[in-house]
Structure formats: structure tokens, C-alpha cells
Amino acid sequence: MPAPAPQVGVAARACSTVGGVSTYAPAPAASAARTRVLDAATRLFYAEGIHTVGVDRIVTEAGVTRATFYRHFPGKEDLVRSYVQEWDARIRAEAAAGLAELTPREFLPVLVARLGQEMCGPGFRGCPFINAAAEYPDPQDPVALAIAEHRRWFRGLVVRLLEEAGVPEPSARADLLMLLRDGAMVGAALGDPAGVARSLERAVRELVSGADRT
């Protein structure tokens, strides 16, 4: 999911940190300015990394002033968390849409195929969650927690899909799929995406689909 496509403002709740008291406005909703900031941040963070892009770059590319930025976000740390959470929300929405028109048995291969396509698309730079995690080593950091929550949800989704498809050992097979997904994301970002996509599809076929059904 490397595409910007920020049309959804899903679940962009402010979720203020306990002690954080904004000296400014009470609580601005998802305004146009806020969306522009989050979009620019998403694009820049994903393409160039998080610690390397400063708020100057973000506000400039968003066409927003610093004052506006700090009206909508307590600080950069909070923006990063929102960046992760918004990407998470986007993927959950996609998954929900896919599940609405496909059976669990059909959905898994589609998921893998879509992953392979994305890896080969332009601007692909690996999994945003994995990349972000590399920059936030502390597991207790809010950003790391948001990443962990996304991964937990995703694994849960895969387990559910495998269960409903009647695949034996759904939990162990979900672990395997996560392994393959993560490896593919990394390998495609660092090497030959097309080759990785082929390897991934083959591995999934042999390990999951081929294990009980062919």
C-alpha cells in the first residue's frame, strides 16, 4: 500500500497524551489543513524515513504554516503516531472492503497477489510499519505500540481467514504467512521485486494452499 491516496480521514482521533495540554484551540476536527499535513507527512515519511524529514519539510510541502501544524498536532511525535495509525486504518478499510465481496477462501490468494503487485509498483519502499519500527527501537514508544497493534490485528485477520477456510493449524500457518509477508516486503525493497513476488507466491502455494488442497 505505498500509494498516497489519502481520501479517507478514518480514525484520525486526536487521542491526546495524558499530560499534554495544548495552549491553543480546544480540539479541531479533521480539517483540510490537518489532512494536507498528514498527507505530506505520509508521503515524506514513507519515501525518505521519519527522522530524516523535519517539520519544516512537512509544513512546506503541505502548504501550511508552523502555527497551523501545531494547532492540529501536539508535536512531531504525535504526527508520527498518527501517520502509523492512519496507514493502519487504511489497510483495515481495504481488508473490510475485500471481505465484503469475497469468501475467506478466495480472499487469501487475492491478498498475496495484491501484495506482489504493490511490491513491483513504482515508489515501493517496503512495509511502512517495518521501516518505522526500525527507527523506534523502544517497544514502549507510542509509535512502536501502534505498529505492534497493527501487526497483531493483521495476524488475527489471517488466522480468522485460515480458520474459516477450514485450513488445519491456522495459527501456525498464520505465523508462516506473516514470516513470508515480512520477508517479501524487505526483499522487494532491497532487491528484485519481481523475483521476490514470484518466490512469495510459490512459497505460499507450497506451504499453505498446497498443504491440504491443490
Next chain:
Amino acid sequence: MPAPAPQVGVAARACSTVGGVSTYAPAPAASAARTRVLDAATRLFYAEGIHTVGVDRIVTEAGVTRATFYRHFPGKEDLVRSYVQEWDARIRAEAAAGLAELTPREFLPVLVARLGQEMCGPGFRGCPFINAAAEYPDPQDPVALAIAEHRRWFRGLVVRLLEEAGVPEPSARADLLMLLRDGAMVGAALGDPAGVARSLERAVRELVSGADRT
């Protein structure tokens, strides 16, 4: 390979950038101070990320002054490249040592087992190359090039091992193994290492060892 253990000063060549002219001494060899700096950098970079640790932290923990640091490294960028290259050299040395006393057929399972152990060890924070790559998106960056070179070498090693072990399709199977390795590294760093180690071992067994021999 998360352990510090910097006893080897392998291949710590200066390799000055073309235009870089040090206004200081001609070319100091691998001195004690340089080693201490590189060791501290290795420990900090791996544990906390690269962009987050400044030279202040490094020189402080190395017990070295800034002047000494800049006598041995043209700048931080060069230190980061040395950090990657030294880790690469350490792994190559380990591989060479392993190959000296094991046959290719024996070596591969040992490699996987050792990987599983390392993942579960204390202080494990994922693959240093994958983590560093997340912070250096530009493929032309010297750091990214060093990472790519290490990965190329490692894949070559795996291909050679598979060939000499008589495994069919060594190239495709090497891609698969890389996929699994990368996935395991990421998964162990972000989730349950022991579970990932189990998944990895099982996947390798089913995909490589089990494909022609059991």
C-alpha cells in the same frame, strides 16, 4: 549476530571519498581509539538506530574526544558505512570459519539453527542491515550500497551451499531462504522470537530440506 564482540579489526580500510581531503594526519591505521569508536557506534547504532544517536553520544561512550573521532573518520556518514562494512566482515569471517569445519550439506541447517538462537538472545533487535536500510532509502547512498553488497554476497553463499549440496533449483531455493531469513529477522524483532524461530525452522524443513531429502 547482535553481539558486540569487536575483537576483529577486519577490513577497516579507510577508503577515503574521492574529494574528501583530510586537513589532518596522513592516514592513521586501526588504532585503539578508532576501534573503541567503531565499537561504541556499533553498539549504539544497533540498539537505538542510526539517525537517533549523535556523535556526542558516540565519542562519550567511546571515551574519546571529538578531535580524535574526526582524525579517524571524515564524518559521521563514513562511520556509518564503516559500521555496516565491519558487521559484514564479521559475518563473512564467521561463515568462513563455519565452512572450514563443516560440509555444505551440514552447514545450512547449522546456519538456520544459529539464526534461531540469535533471534532469541538478549539484545536482539533485528537484522542490522535491514534496520539500517530503513534509514537510508536512497539506493545510491554509500551506506545502501554497502548493505546491498552484503546481501548479494550472502545470497551467493547460500546458492553455492545449495549447489554443492546437490539441491535442485539452487537459485530459486536461495531466494526462498532469503525470504524466510528476512521475515524471521523482522518477525523476531517485532514479535515473539521463539515462535518465529519455530516457524522458520519448520518452513526451511518443508521448503528446502524436505523438498528432495527428508
Next chain:
DNA sequence: AGAGACAGAACGAACGTTCTATCTCCCCAG
């Protein structure tokens, strides 16, 4: 009138980097 976005200056801190100056140790000429 009042809230939100705009413009832009300014803050202190940290960044990577350079400088001056003193000290220590080893090598080699005397």
C-alpha cells in the same frame, strides 16, 4: 465578533564539524 489559516520572526537545544592548546609516549639523533 470570533475562530481558523496565513506570514514570518524568534526561541533554546542539539546537530555535525572545526579549532586551539596541552599532554604523553615512542623513536632516533646526539
Next chain:
DNA sequence: CTGGGGAGATAGAACGTTCGTTCTGTCTCT
């Protein structure tokens, strides 16, 4: 054996830049 001399390490101040953050205004809407 002695005693410079030079290279490397030390200490610490200081450079300019950039960082994240805050402030003072003005403008534009409803």
C-alpha cells in the same frame, strides 16, 4: 644513555546549521 621531536590522544570552547517549538501579528471567512 639522554633528550628533543613528532604523532596521536586529550580537553574544551566554538563554529554555523538545523531541529522542534513558540510567539506576534494580519487576513479571511461565517
